Amino acid sequence: TPAKAAIDWRARATEARIDGRCLIGGKRVDAAEQFEKRSPIDGRVLGAIARGGNVEIDAAVASARVAFSDGRWAHKPPAARKRVLQRFAELILVHREELALLETLDMGKPIRYALSVDVASTASCIQWYAEAIDKVYDEIAPTGRNALALITREPMGVIGAIVPWNYPMIMASWKLGPALATGNSVVLKPSEKSPLTALRLAEIALEAGLPEGVFNVVPGFGHEAGEALALHPGVDAIGFTGSTRVGRKMLEYSSRSNLKRVFNELGGKSAFVVFPDFDDLDRCAQTLAGSIFFNQGESCNAPSRLFVHESIADDFAKKLAAEAPKYQPADPLDAKTVMGALVDETQLRTVMGYIESGSAEGASVLAGGRQARSETGGYYVEPTIFDGVRNDMKIAREEIFGPVLSMIRFKDEADAVRMANDSAYGLQASVWSSHIDRAHRVARALHAGTVHVNQYDEDDITVPFGGVKQSGNGRDKSLHAFEKYTELKTTWLRI
Numbered sequence: 315t316p317a318k319a320a321i322d323w324r325a326r327a328t329e330a331r332i333d334g335r336c337l338i339g340g341k342r343v344d345a346a347e348q349f350e351k352r353s354p355i356d357g358r359v360l361g362a363i364a365r366g367g368n369v370e371i372d373a374a375v376a377s378a379r380v381a382f383s384d385g386r387w388a389h390k391p392p393a394a395r396k397r398v399l400q401r402f403a404e405l406i407l408v409h410r411e412e413l414a415l416l417e418t419l420d421m422g423k424p425i426r427y428a429l430s431v432d433v434a435s436t437a438s439c440i441q442w443y444a445e446a447i448d449k450v451y452d453e454i455a456p457t458g459r460n461a462l463a464l465i466t467r468e469p470m471g472v473i474g475a476i477v478p479w480n481y482p483m484i485m486a487s488w489k490l491g492p493a494l495a496t497g498n499s500v501v502l503k504p505s506e507k508s509p510l511t512a513l514r515l516a517e518i519a520l521e522a523g524l525p526e527g528v529f530n531v532v533p534g535f536g537h538e539a540g541e542a543l544a545l546h547p548g549v550d551a552i553g554f555t556g557s558t559r560v561g562r563k564m565l566e567y568s569s570r571s572n573l574k575r576v577f578n579e580l581g582g583k584s585a586f587v588v589f590p591d592f593d594d595l596d597r598c599a600q601t602l603a604g605s606i607f608f609n610q611g612e613s614c615n616a617p618s619r620l621f622v623h624e625s626i627a628d629d630f631a632k633k634l635a636a637e638a639p640k641y642q643p644a645d646p647l648d649a650k651t652v653m654g655a656l657v658d659e660t661q662l663r664t665v666m667g668y669i670e671s672g673s674a675e676g677a678s679v680l681a682g683g684r685q686a687r688s689e690t691g692g693y694y695v696e697p698t699i700f701d702g703v704r705n706d707m708k709i710a711r712e713e714i715f716g717p718v719l720s721m722i723r724f725k726d727e728a729d730a731v732r733m734a735n736d737s738a739y740g741l742q743a744s745v746w747s748s749h750i751d752r753a754h755r756v757a758r759a760l761h762a763g764t765v766h767v768n769q770y771d772e773d774d775i776t777v778p779f780g781g782v783k784q785s786g787n788g789r790d791k792s793l794h795a796f797e798k799y800t801e802l803k804t805t806w807l808r809i
């Protein structure tokens with residue numbers, strides 16, 4: 315068969331349909347105000363986006379409440395919900411090229427990953443929760459009395475989902491999959507920096523047969539639409555993914571309103587600990603570069619702090635420095651590109667500010683360190699590695715959310731574990747050692763929601779994802795996510 319012709323993504327970009335209106339009660343509706351959205355690829359205006367506020371959030375919550383209360387979704391048998399969500403997953407793949415293009419135009423990631431990672435994971439997440447929902451049983455308590463105590467899981471009602479811009483579709487799917495499968499209605503507030511795919515997902519869900527009002531999307535700014543949703547007394551729980559700063563506010567909003575449940579999935583500063591006994595330092599360096607520079611470093615679990623034993627540090631630094639140029643930023647719409655643009659000018663300034671602060675505090679630049687492709691009008695930064703970092707420097711303590719790695723040398727195992735755990739965050743960590751006893755010991759000592767041993771790339775919808783300390787209190791993915799979107803109910807039944 316002849317090879318499929320390469321897609322001309324640039325040409326498609328000029329024809330992309332941009333519709334930034336809200337989707338409430340199954341209909342696209344205008345908000346009272348709009349804002350202009352630029353593409354990080356070249357700074358060009360993509361279109362007008364609804365600037366949701368109290369009015370739009372009130373309408374979306376009311377529509378979600380009616381859809382929940384009349385049972386049009388919650389009372390369907392799980393097998394019926396499964397079929398709709400399976401169709402939703404299939405249609406995401408039918409629309410894969412359009413969704414990938416919107417994701418790339420909106421937030422600057424390479425089109426190849428928008429297709430192979432973002433669209434693919436979003437569809438498989440929805441598919442997985444669809445398949446799971448009719449295989450979950452409730453319980454009967456072993457009371458031994460003349461009564462049965464049924465312990466059932468009931469949908470919570472209206473879920474407010476507030477998500478960030480770095481993986482807009484995937485983050486939405488981690489909320490939508492378990493929340494919709496268990497029968498809830500959802501009001502989703504995407505990031506103002508990347509609202510387009512969430513809106514298309516809601517249209518695709520309608521096309522798949524999801525009843526109107528079950529999945530509503532209100533774009534807008536955090537302090538307007540986001541705050542209105544998190545404070546709303548008609549919302550039963552908030553599934554939040556974003557920064558630790560805003561996660562704190564979610565708890566405040568809850569205490570100021572109706573004590574709604576808050577599940578926070580927050581920032582990270584993940585440690586990557588390399589011992590001299592690890593037998594394949596080339597693979598280790600390749601994995602580290604691939605992980606820290608993936609998605610332009612805009613990943614919550616980016617391994618941004620490298621702890622390497624002093625005896626191998628110089629050698630390891632050379633290997634890393636040789637990896638960095640492979641991630642030179644290029645046009646995100648070119649299918650060969652592996653590093654795209656940062657999400658916006660503010661993020662570019664933030665990342666460049668951290669790079670300046672690293673140099674000012676005495677760390678030395680091993681690779682990168684500069685802005686790139688400024689002639690395009692877009693927001694690009696070179697893959698950057700700092701050597702000579704101390705764990706008390708700003709670049710080692712704060713989440714940069716850009717392609718910047720801090721390399722810190724350690725003397726012995728206790729030193730490595732102490733520094734790795736000396737962080738406000740605890741999302742992920744990794745340990746690299748060819749000795750199983752050491753690998754186990756250190757993995758156990760590292761304070762993080764996920765610890766990787768001798769790899770960093772494994773990921774799967776079947777395992778929980780979340781952090782400890784200020785990285786949050788919730789867990790997305792896996793069957794455990796059903797716990798977030800359901801309430802336990804006990805029913806005593808005289809027999």
Ligand code: NAD
Pocket residue numbers: 476477478479480481485503504505506534535536537539540541544555556557558559560561563579580581582613614615713715741779780781785786
């Ligand atoms: P952010 O906290 O600025 O914004 C996240 C969302 O909250 C956006 O939709 C935003 O509009 C909204 N928001 C902002 N201020 C608000 C307010 N006052 N009230 C209500 N809503 C508000 O985060 P970001 O810059 O979009 O995303 C990056 C952060 O997300 C990083 O810290 C990253 O580590 C984190 N993240 C965590 C995970 C995880 O699973 N733990 C995954 C991806 C990203």
